[in-house]
Each structure stands twice: as structure tokens, then as C-alpha cells.
Amino acid sequence: MRAYEFERRQYVIAGIALAIVLIYIIRLAFLQLASNDYEEIAKNNAIYNKIIFPSRGSIYDRNGKLLVYNEPAYDVMVITREMSDLDTLDFCKTLHITPKEFEERMAWITDRSKNPGYSSYSQQLFRPQISSADFLVFQEKMFRFKGFYVRERNARQYKYPYAAHVLGYVAEVSGNDIANNDYYKPGDYIGKQGVERSYEEVLRGQKGIEVLLRDARGKIQGKFNEGKDDQKPIPGKDIMLSIDIELQALGEKLMQGKRGSIVAIEPSTGEVLCMVSSPTYSTFDMVGKQRGENIMRLLQNTNHPMFNRAISGTYPPGSTFKPSQALTFMQEGIITSDYTSYPCTQGFRFRNMKVGCHSHPSPLSVKPALSTSCNGFFCWGLYYMFNNRTKYASTQEAMTRWKDYMVSMGFGYRLGIDLPGESRGMIPNADYYDKHLKRWNALSVISISIGQGEVTLTPLQIANQGATIANRGYYITPHIVKGIQGGAIADSLKRPHYTMANARYYEEVVSGMRGAVTSSIGTCHGAQNPWYEVCGKTGTAQNRGHDHSVFMGFAPRNNPQIAVAVYVENGGFGATFGVPIGSLIMEQYIRGELSPGSLAKAASIASRSVN
Amino acid sequence: MLYKESNNKGIFKSLDWFTIGLYVVLLFWGWFSVCGACYDYNKPDLFSFDLNSGKQFIWILTSLLLAGALLLIEKRFYYKTSTFVYIMMVLILLITIFIAPDTKGSRSWIPIGPVKLQPAEFAKFAVALAVGKYMDRYGVSLYTFKDFYKVVLIFIVPMLLIIAQKETGTALVYLAFFLVLYREGMTGSVLFAGFMFVVDVVVGVKFSDETTANGHVIVGEAWVLLLSLLSTIFLVWRYCKDNIRVKNLLLYGFGTIVLAYLFSTFVIPFNFCIIQLLVNLGVIIYLGIQYAYTKSYKYLLIILFAIASTGIFYACNYVFTHNLLPKHQQTRIEVLLGKNNDLQNAGYNVNQAKIAIGSGGFIGKGFLKGTQTKLKYVPEQETDFIFCTVGEEEGFVGSAGVLLFFLFLIWRLIILAERQPDTWGRVYGYSVVCIFLFHLFVNIGMVLGLTPVIGIPLPFFSYGGSSLWGFTILLFIFLRMDAERNFKSK
Known part of the structure; x- marks a missing residue:
């Protein structure tokens, strides 16, 4: 057979086959073994991590009244591929939009340059947060609107319009939030102010992930790995505020038309019972589509309604500062309670210097000095302290000693309340005056003894001073959250902080403050009532404009339940607004209600404005 | 049964x-x-x-x-x-x-x-x-x-x-x-010719848009012409067993192209493909003369191959620029060649x-x-x-x-x-x-x-x-x- 001469060609053909298979195996090795890139790409193709958002914790007041909760919000979604025979007019009417808006939105959705995640197979957001009323109508007609769906989400809702500053609000994360914390992704929500911010991690819980398989058309085809890689969301925890919402409501009503703040604290625990900052805004403004606009409007208001004066505002404390001075002088032995008297003839006079005062008997000792709020007494006290060279080597040393007392009483530094944005106020020290005044002595800084000059406090610090006096010498860091579901508040919010003054000197101060209420010439006479013993101290803080009206007090004298600070900007004498507002707050909290007379007084105060 | x-x-x-x-x-x-x-x-x-x-x-x-x-x-x-x-x-x-x-x-x-x-x-x-x-x-x-x-x-x-x-x-x-x-x-030689045609098309189409650094020469064209020349000489050597002629072809044909390439690169840049084309034509004429002498059909087949492979670059270019192939087929080839x-x-x-x-x-x-x-x-x-x-x-x-x-x-x-x-x-x-x-x-x-x-x-x-x-x-x-x-x- 002739073909035998070509027999060797079988090896050529076998060789070709071998070469092809070898080349293909090498190619396979390059694709499959050289890198993991293709594995990543395949995963990105097929795996869709669906985020499951946990429900955010609710917020309650100290009596268990619900303040903030979640309510479903409805977004209208569309799958463009499934749309057919849409009665556009009826559709637009149901959603209260114009056909033009409809066209524009559809054009936006299908334009990949504006909506990069567009797929005609998956749900696209057509209209966010329609009202519940619209939703009900829409749901009934939905079978006629093929391709349209409703997505339910949780949105924050408020029961009361009050305590906006304390509660804060929830809004979409900013670029900064995303940059600072990997947890947040664009479109997520985050607490922006108040406890929503400071307890964000407690309230929000932990997102879950559902690992899904997505086909080439963007349609979900099931769970990846039978759901073994899914992570269940951890729901947010509820929190209970120390705020009494009734008290808060009264406070906000009393502060209507005024700028300023009320802070009330339960002395034994440091729990903040109410925290009013006026002007304020309604929590209802922080809900729904209008939130952004409302915030812009509030930020443009020159009275700064979004500024939480109670913890961020710093003011001269005026005469409410005097108890701290009395305690310092007594503890340092500059004065003794019954034997040391200083003269006051319409004020403190020394060479060319004069600090004015009002009419009261002179000379007088510490208790009546507190009761009558004598400027002269405290100026002399500071003068003798700073010039006592047997105790202090220099004025600077005396100043440093004085500053240490103030700091121990919670002034000059942040108290550490569990709210964002607390200010530290200002307690000057020796270095400060060395730098700013160069040569100075007790007389140059004499006004700090009566809460003027460089000294500033936040209303919270003033209230905390009230609580410290009520406790006879210690305070517990004021805090706004009383309890966390299945957890506890931070230990730092439970520890007592003792001041440098002894309890027995506090007892003297308490008597003085009680005298201010009971004595006919006392500044707080208006706070006298038949039910419980009130101790108080007024302040009339000078500033460039009209004086600020200030009050600090607590009640009852023994086993105090509430300490309160009231600050009304440009409100005049402490007795004008401070005392009545403070006593109404105490009455409401201690008695649980206002007497008829008090109700009338409350209505009258609520109706008065301060410009 | x-x-x-x-x-x-x-x-x-x-x-x-x-x-x-x-x-x-x-x-x-x-x-x-x-x-x-x-x-x-x-x-x-x-x-x-x-x-x-x-x-x-x-x-x-x-x-x-x-x-x-x-x-x-x-x-x-x-x-x-x-x-x-x-x-x-x-x-x-x-x-x-x-x-x-x-x-x-x-x-x-x-x-x-x-x-x-x-x-x-x-x-x-x-x-x-x-x-x-x-x-x-x-x-x-x-x-x-x-x-x-x-x-x-x-x-x-x-x-x-x-x-x-x-x-x-x-x-x-x-x-x-x-x-x-x-x-x-x-x-x-049929398999060899078929294989060479495939190589020519791949090289030609892949480099049809690429030019040399001086911009005068299309890379694909130069390579296809060179491959055509070398494969033609290979066929003469393999099937006509004519070593003297193979030597001549290599010396004069390939030598000319190398000189043209060096001249273009180092002296005056010009499109040396023209020289390549002339060399390939020269080889075809030379083989034609051989056929006239020997009457061996082998030379005839080699001439056919030489003509086809010399022209294949231009044919492909024409097909691709005039979209003569169905669109999807042309795209598939373009995708394959990157x-x-x-x-x-x-x-x-x-x-x-x-x-x-x-x-x-x-x-x-x-x-x-x-x-x-x-x-x-x-x-x-x-x-x-x-x-x-x-x-x-x-x-x-x-x-x-x-x-x-x-x-x-x-x-x-x-x-x-x-x-x-x-x-x-x-x-x-x-x-x-x-x-x-x-x-x-x-x-x-x-x-x-x-x-x-x-x-x-x-x-x-x-x-x-x-x-x-x-x-x-x-x-x-x-x-x-x-x-x-x-x-x-x-």
C-alpha cells in the first residue's frame, strides 16, 4: 500500500494535537493560577451585599413616656423594564406631581451619567418619603401601575415638640462622617445633635448583610452560599432620658419670647431633669423631606435657635457665683461665719475704686451677705484673701489657690455631660492676668468675686453649683441619659466629685441661701412657698446691654430633690424672671403640678417677652 | 447465518x-x-x-x-x-x-x-x-x-x-x-501555505495601524511582506531542492531589504515597504523565469503562493476598511487581536x-x-x-x-x-x-x-x-x- 510512505505523518498530526493541548493548558495556568484578579471580578459581578438596616432605638423620658420612635416611611420605586400601559395622568394625580415632573424624574433615572447604578431590571428610587395618606391611595391603585413598587423604610418621629436640643436629630451622613468612620456609607443616616449624636452607637445598632446572587441583568437570584455568610442586623437599644418631659414642656413655655436657659438637676444623682435653651425649635421640624430647608432657615435666624445655650452658652454668673466665694473664704480661714463682718456702704469703696451695692444693714457677716447679695462683703473677702501674705507668698499664689477652689466646684472645665458641644466657661488664673494685665493686684481683679469680669459659666455649671450646695459639698457629673436598654450608663457619670470646701461651710451657705428666700429683705423672697423650704440665690449679671436675670436654687432644703439654674438674657434683676421661673420649675417637679396661683403666674411669665 | x-x-x-x-x-x-x-x-x-x-x-x-x-x-x-x-x-x-x-x-x-x-x-x-x-x-x-x-x-x-x-x-x-x-x-505545502496565510492575516491586521518610530512605514505591511518573502524562499528550498537559487534569493532579496531598512533607520527615513514590494515582485518574476526553463508545476504553485501572500495585507486592509465582512465577524476578529x-x-x-x-x-x-x-x-x-x-x-x-x-x-x-x-x-x-x-x-x-x-x-x-x-x-x-x-x- 502506497500510503505507508506517509506513515510518519501520524506523528505530525499527533504532534499538532499535543501542541494545541499544551498551549491551552499553559493558557489555563495563566488564567487560573497566576492571579486572583478574576476571582475578585467574578465576585464583584455576582455578589450583591444587601445591607439590612437595624431599627434605631427609641427614646423615653424619665417616667417612661415615649419621646422618639420609628415610623415607616414610603419610597416609590420603579423597575423600568416592567412598566407598561401606565396611565400617567392618574399616576401623577395619585402622587400629587405634574406630568412634567414625572418626565423629568424618569429621564433622570434612565440617564446613566446621572444615575450610575441604573439597571432596567432593578428597583430605582422614583420618589422618596410619600405621606401615609398618599401611600394608602397609591397602594390601592398599585396593580394598575405596573413596574412601580413601594419600599418601606424607618424614619424618626417625635411625640412631643419639646427638648429638641437634648434629643438632636437624625439625617443623612455627611462626607466627613463617611471619611471618619468606615461604618457609614453614602445614604446612611446618623445622629447629628443631642443624644442622637452622643448615643449614636447605642441607638443605631449594627447593620446586617445579606449576601445575594445577582445575575447579569441585575436581578436577584437567591442567596449566596445558602445564606451562611449573612450577618443579622443588631437592633439599636432604647434609651431612657433623665428629662421629665412635663417639666421640659413647662420650662420651654416659660422661656417663650426670651433668650436664655433653664437647667434642672436631681442633686443626688446628677440627672438633668430639664434642659431648656431658648429660643428653640420644634422637633417636628426635623422630620421628613422639609428637614433640610428647616435647618437652613434655623441657621439663618440671628437669635440662633439651634445653639444649645444650656451647655454651649457662656455667661457671667453674677451674684449666683457668690456662694462659691463664701465657701472659699471660709475654708481658707479668711472669714469665720459669725465673727467676720465687712462694711458695705452702698458698695465696696477703696481709694478711687467703687463697686456698687444696694441698701442693706452694714456691716454684715457671710450669711446675711448671701441673703442680701452684698457686693461689698465679697469684694472685701477677695481683697483680704489675695493680700494675706501670711498664708500666700504672693498674689499669684493666692490666685492659684482661688482657681483650684473654683475648678473643684466644676467651673472652668467641661463637666462632661453626655451631650455634644459643651463649653468650659472661663475661670481666670494667675498666668492669665500676668499675661493680660502685666501688673495686677486684688483690686484689679476684684470683680471676679461677684461673678463678673473674666469669669463666665454655662447655665449647666450654675445649676451644678446648686446641686453641689444641695449635696453639701459634692456633685455627680450631670447627665441626660438615665438608662440604656440591656446596659448601663458610663461609670464616669455616677462618681461623686468632692469640692475643696467642707460640708459644714456648705451648711452656712445653705442658711444664707435659705435666708435669701425667707428674709423680708432677701433677694429671693418671691420663691417662698408654704409647701417646702426653698434655698436660692439671685444674680443680676452686668453686661454691655441690659442686665441678665439669673437664679440658682434648690429645694427642699433638707433632702433636696431638685437644683435649678435660670438664665434670662437681658431679663433685668434676678428677681424679675429668674426667681419666678426657678420657683415654678421646682414646684412643678416637687409637687407634680402647679397650684392655681402658680398657673396664673406661669401664664403671665410665658406671655412676657424680652427683646 | x-x-x-x-x-x-x-x-x-x-x-x-x-x-x-x-x-x-x-x-x-x-x-x-x-x-x-x-x-x-x-x-x-x-x-x-x-x-x-x-x-x-x-x-x-x-x-x-x-x-x-x-x-x-x-x-x-x-x-x-x-x-x-x-x-x-x-x-x-x-x-x-x-x-x-x-x-x-x-x-x-x-x-x-x-x-x-x-x-x-x-x-x-x-x-x-x-x-x-x-x-x-x-x-x-x-x-x-x-x-x-x-x-x-x-x-x-x-x-x-x-x-x-x-x-x-x-x-x-x-x-x-x-x-x-x-x-x-x-x-x-498546502498546510504550510494555509498556516502562513493565517499568520500573515493575524500580523497584518493586528499591526495595520502601527507605524515605525519615524512614521513612514506601517509595521504590519513590512512584516507581512517579509514573511511572504521568507516563506516563499522556504518553499523553493523545501520542494524544489534548489540550494543555489535559494542562496541567490536570500542574498539579493533579503539583503536588499536589510540595506533598505538600515538606510531608512539611520540615514534618510522613507517607506522601505516599496523596496520590499519590488523585491517580492522580483522574486515572483525570477520564479516565473525558472518555470519557463524547467516547466515544473512546483514553481507555478510557489508563484501563486508568493502573489497571494504578498497581496494578503492589502486585501485584508481593503476588506476591513470597506467593511466587506459581516459586522459581528469583523468585530470578533478585532476583539481577538486586541x-x-x-x-x-x-x-x-x-x-x-x-x-x-x-x-x-x-x-x-x-x-x-x-x-x-x-x-x-x-x-x-x-x-x-x-x-x-x-x-x-x-x-x-x-x-x-x-x-x-x-x-x-x-x-x-x-x-x-x-x-x-x-x-x-x-x-x-x-x-x-x-x-x-x-x-x-x-x-x-x-x-x-x-x-x-x-x-x-x-x-x-x-x-x-x-x-x-x-x-x-x-x-x-x-x-x-x-x-x-x-x-x-x-
Whole structure:
């Protein structure tokens, strides 16, 4: 057979086959073994991590009244591929939009340059947060609107319009939030102010992930790995505020038309019972589509309604500062309670210097000095302290000693309340005056003894001073959250902080403050009532404009339940607004209600404005 | 009767069970791949007839029955009927063009009851039998032009009919018969010329837009002209055994081009392709003179080759710039040569196929665990791109395994073909070998991004009854022939 001469060609053909298979195996090795890139790409193709958002914790007041909760919000979604025979007019009417808006939105959705995640197979957001009323109508007609769906989400809702500053609000994360914390992704929500911010991690819980398989058309085809890689969301925890919402409501009503703040604290625990900052805004403004606009409007208001004066505002404390001075002088032995008297003839006079005062008997000792709020007494006290060279080597040393007392009483530094944005106020020290005044002595800084000059406090610090006096010498860091579901508040919010003054000197101060209420010439006479013993101290803080009206007090004298600070900007004498507002707050909290007379007084105060 | 019985008993003994074993392994391996490719998350029953895996299972069972039946049909039956079968097949292919409904642009599927059959898949065995029978005639020589063109005509006619059905891919398979003819004595220069044409087209098209640093010369043009010159000189050396002339050609032809290149690069830049073109023309004229002297037809054929390969760059350029090819074919070639990187559209299939295979890693994602294929990222995943599923779910181990099993099969079939007692059997055997090889080469090459996307199935793996039956028939006719190798007479 002739073909035998070509027999060797079988090896050529076998060789070709071998070469092809070898080349293909090498190619396979390059694709499959050289890198993991293709594995990543395949995963990105097929795996869709669906985020499951946990429900955010609710917020309650100290009596268990619900303040903030979640309510479903409805977004209208569309799958463009499934749309057919849409009665556009009826559709637009149901959603209260114009056909033009409809066209524009559809054009936006299908334009990949504006909506990069567009797929005609998956749900696209057509209209966010329609009202519940619209939703009900829409749901009934939905079978006629093929391709349209409703997505339910949780949105924050408020029961009361009050305590906006304390509660804060929830809004979409900013670029900064995303940059600072990997947890947040664009479109997520985050607490922006108040406890929503400071307890964000407690309230929000932990997102879950559902690992899904997505086909080439963007349609979900099931769970990846039978759901073994899914992570269940951890729901947010509820929190209970120390705020009494009734008290808060009264406070906000009393502060209507005024700028300023009320802070009330339960002395034994440091729990903040109410925290009013006026002007304020309604929590209802922080809900729904209008939130952004409302915030812009509030930020443009020159009275700064979004500024939480109670913890961020710093003011001269005026005469409410005097108890701290009395305690310092007594503890340092500059004065003794019954034997040391200083003269006051319409004020403190020394060479060319004069600090004015009002009419009261002179000379007088510490208790009546507190009761009558004598400027002269405290100026002399500071003068003798700073010039006592047997105790202090220099004025600077005396100043440093004085500053240490103030700091121990919670002034000059942040108290550490569990709210964002607390200010530290200002307690000057020796270095400060060395730098700013160069040569100075007790007389140059004499006004700090009566809460003027460089000294500033936040209303919270003033209230905390009230609580410290009520406790006879210690305070517990004021805090706004009383309890966390299945957890506890931070230990730092439970520890007592003792001041440098002894309890027995506090007892003297308490008597003085009680005298201010009971004595006919006392500044707080208006706070006298038949039910419980009130101790108080007024302040009339000078500033460039009209004086600020200030009050600090607590009640009852023994086993105090509430300490309160009231600050009304440009409100005049402490007795004008401070005392009545403070006593109404105490009455409401201690008695649980206002007497008829008090109700009338409350209505009258609520109706008065301060410009 | 007695003769027949002993015959069948002997058949059982002398059957090549190794090949049958490979066949069964590949058949079920293929079925698992189809399961992976068509798996539906909502219909997990792989045997459901809603799914192609269920249907393919039936096709596999019927193929096994078919295989058994074919083993009972004697070799001489084919010998007697092969001409008739061939003519019938050609007629069916012809009729199909007119009666088949349009399926995605192709007119090759005939619906019969619930199934659709593709005659082109069944025609291969008939053509192989016919080619073998013709070659088996005494005195047929592939060196004579009249025999050669008749043999070629036997497989070119059905090929053209299938092209007319718009199934270019299936038609191209018939080119595999050239490899069969090579085994039977056809000059290797045909394969060499074909190979060089492919190289020229690849180089020419790939570098058709690239110029040298000085901007005067198109890189593709220069390379194609050089390859043409060198391959022409190679043919003169190999087939005319004329070393003096080869030396002359190399010295003057190649030497001139080297000088022109150096001059263009270091002295004055100019388009030295003009010099190359002149050299190639000079060589053609020189070979023409040789033909005039020697009257050897070899020179004539070499001249034809030289003219064609010199002109191929310009022809390709013309075809591509004037869009003479169907759009999708041109795009497929551009994608393959890396000239079109639009992964969203033109390059999508091949790119997703690469991702599917690449993501399999060493041992793969596991049975039914592939995501690229199941979630429809890879198109045609059950049919032409079935190898993606193998790559993704069985990894390097599985896909290299499939290649090696096919290599064993081809190697085994070469051995069987070589032991045939007659030309007919051998030619038929090699037809089987070459058809399998061609399918393997083109199908897996396309999935791996090494050959253009040509829609032909991977034997035993791609979903589809027609191709499975077609390959079964092709193989088992041969196995029966082989089993009869020790019997005398036909």
C-alpha cells in the first residue's frame, strides 16, 4: 500500500494535537493560577451585599413616656423594564406631581451619567418619603401601575415638640462622617445633635448583610452560599432620658419670647431633669423631606435657635457665683461665719475704686451677705484673701489657690455631660492676668468675686453649683441619659466629685441661701412657698446691654430633690424672671403640678417677652 | 447465518473498550457541566425537563442506545451505502436552506416534533465515509490534480451548503479534511501555505495601524511582506531542492531589504515597504523565469503562493476598511487581536468567559457553585461556552483534565486509524480524529480568547442533541470498523 510512505505523518498530526493541548493548558495556568484578579471580578459581578438596616432605638423620658420612635416611611420605586400601559395622568394625580415632573424624574433615572447604578431590571428610587395618606391611595391603585413598587423604610418621629436640643436629630451622613468612620456609607443616616449624636452607637445598632446572587441583568437570584455568610442586623437599644418631659414642656413655655436657659438637676444623682435653651425649635421640624430647608432657615435666624445655650452658652454668673466665694473664704480661714463682718456702704469703696451695692444693714457677716447679695462683703473677702501674705507668698499664689477652689466646684472645665458641644466657661488664673494685665493686684481683679469680669459659666455649671450646695459639698457629673436598654450608663457619670470646701461651710451657705428666700429683705423672697423650704440665690449679671436675670436654687432644703439654674438674657434683676421661673420649675417637679396661683403666674411669665 | 454470528461475537472481543471508556467518561463529565451551566436557583431539580440538564440526560441515554445499535451494523453496509448516504445528505443540506425557519439568522435547524435537529451536525460522518470510499479506489493519488480536486470537492460541496445555511462555524469544520488528506499524501505545502496565510492575516491586521518610530512605514505591511518573502524562499528550498537559487534569493532579496531598512533607520527615513514590494515582485518574476526553463508545476504553485501572500495585507486592509465582512465577524476578529477593547459590548463574551475560567482557580468553586455561568454573565454558557463552566466549577484540575482526556481520545483514535487494514478505514478514522481535533482547537481556543469566536460545540460537553448524536455516530461507526479489522473481506 502506497500510503505507508506517509506513515510518519501520524506523528505530525499527533504532534499538532499535543501542541494545541499544551498551549491551552499553559493558557489555563495563566488564567487560573497566576492571579486572583478574576476571582475578585467574578465576585464583584455576582455578589450583591444587601445591607439590612437595624431599627434605631427609641427614646423615653424619665417616667417612661415615649419621646422618639420609628415610623415607616414610603419610597416609590420603579423597575423600568416592567412598566407598561401606565396611565400617567392618574399616576401623577395619585402622587400629587405634574406630568412634567414625572418626565423629568424618569429621564433622570434612565440617564446613566446621572444615575450610575441604573439597571432596567432593578428597583430605582422614583420618589422618596410619600405621606401615609398618599401611600394608602397609591397602594390601592398599585396593580394598575405596573413596574412601580413601594419600599418601606424607618424614619424618626417625635411625640412631643419639646427638648429638641437634648434629643438632636437624625439625617443623612455627611462626607466627613463617611471619611471618619468606615461604618457609614453614602445614604446612611446618623445622629447629628443631642443624644442622637452622643448615643449614636447605642441607638443605631449594627447593620446586617445579606449576601445575594445577582445575575447579569441585575436581578436577584437567591442567596449566596445558602445564606451562611449573612450577618443579622443588631437592633439599636432604647434609651431612657433623665428629662421629665412635663417639666421640659413647662420650662420651654416659660422661656417663650426670651433668650436664655433653664437647667434642672436631681442633686443626688446628677440627672438633668430639664434642659431648656431658648429660643428653640420644634422637633417636628426635623422630620421628613422639609428637614433640610428647616435647618437652613434655623441657621439663618440671628437669635440662633439651634445653639444649645444650656451647655454651649457662656455667661457671667453674677451674684449666683457668690456662694462659691463664701465657701472659699471660709475654708481658707479668711472669714469665720459669725465673727467676720465687712462694711458695705452702698458698695465696696477703696481709694478711687467703687463697686456698687444696694441698701442693706452694714456691716454684715457671710450669711446675711448671701441673703442680701452684698457686693461689698465679697469684694472685701477677695481683697483680704489675695493680700494675706501670711498664708500666700504672693498674689499669684493666692490666685492659684482661688482657681483650684473654683475648678473643684466644676467651673472652668467641661463637666462632661453626655451631650455634644459643651463649653468650659472661663475661670481666670494667675498666668492669665500676668499675661493680660502685666501688673495686677486684688483690686484689679476684684470683680471676679461677684461673678463678673473674666469669669463666665454655662447655665449647666450654675445649676451644678446648686446641686453641689444641695449635696453639701459634692456633685455627680450631670447627665441626660438615665438608662440604656440591656446596659448601663458610663461609670464616669455616677462618681461623686468632692469640692475643696467642707460640708459644714456648705451648711452656712445653705442658711444664707435659705435666708435669701425667707428674709423680708432677701433677694429671693418671691420663691417662698408654704409647701417646702426653698434655698436660692439671685444674680443680676452686668453686661454691655441690659442686665441678665439669673437664679440658682434648690429645694427642699433638707433632702433636696431638685437644683435649678435660670438664665434670662437681658431679663433685668434676678428677681424679675429668674426667681419666678426657678420657683415654678421646682414646684412643678416637687409637687407634680402647679397650684392655681402658680398657673396664673406661669401664664403671665410665658406671655412676657424680652427683646 | 453462521458467519454472521461468529462475526458479532468476535466484535465484542475486538472492540476498543479503552475508547468506549473515554467516550462514557466524557459523556457524563459533559452532563455535569451542562448541569452547572443551566442550573436555575428556583428549579433545583436537575432532571426536570424544564431544564436543559434534564433534556441532555435523555440525549445521553439515547446516544448510548444509538452507540449500541451502531456497533451491530457491519462495515460492509456502510461501504455499500456510503455513496447513497452522501448524496442523500447533500440533498438534505440543500433542502434545509429552504425549509428551515430562521433561528437567530441561521437556517440550519429543522423542527421535528418537540425537538430541533441540525442536519449539518449529522453530515460529517457521511462526508467522511464518502471521502474514505473515494480514496480507497485503486490508483487514486493526491499528487495528481484531477484526483485531488475531486476529493476536495467531496467535502467542499457540503461545506458551501452549510455556509449557505449561515452556519459558517459548522462549515469551517470541513477544513479539517485537509489534515486527513495530508496523512494520505497531500503535500504539506498546502498546510504550510494555509498556516502562513493565517499568520500573515493575524500580523497584518493586528499591526495595520502601527507605524515605525519615524512614521513612514506601517509595521504590519513590512512584516507581512517579509514573511511572504521568507516563506516563499522556504518553499523553493523545501520542494524544489534548489540550494543555489535559494542562496541567490536570500542574498539579493533579503539583503536588499536589510540595506533598505538600515538606510531608512539611520540615514534618510522613507517607506522601505516599496523596496520590499519590488523585491517580492522580483522574486515572483525570477520564479516565473525558472518555470519557463524547467516547466515544473512546483514553481507555478510557489508563484501563486508568493502573489497571494504578498497581496494578503492589502486585501485584508481593503476588506476591513470597506467593511466587506459581516459586522459581528469583523468585530470578533478585532476583539481577538486586541484591537477592540470595548468590554461592555464587542469584547463582553470573551472577557466574561475569561473571568469565569480565571475565577475557578486551581480546584474550582465546586459543582453548581459557579456564579459567572449560572447568573448568565457568560452568554451561550450551555452550548458553545460550556468550557467556562468546567473552568469555573472544576478549576485548573478539571479543565486541564478535559483537555488531557480529549488528547487521550485523539491519540487513541490515531492508533486505531493506523491499524486499519484498508485506506477506507484509515481515512475514516483520521476524519474522526481531525474533526474532534478541530472542534477542540476552535471551541476551547475561543473560550480562552486564543481563536476567534466561531460557534461550534465542544464534543460531548456542549448542550444539544444533534451534536451529541452526530459525534456518537461518527465515533461508533469507526469503532465497529475497527472491531472488524481482523476479518478478511468487506
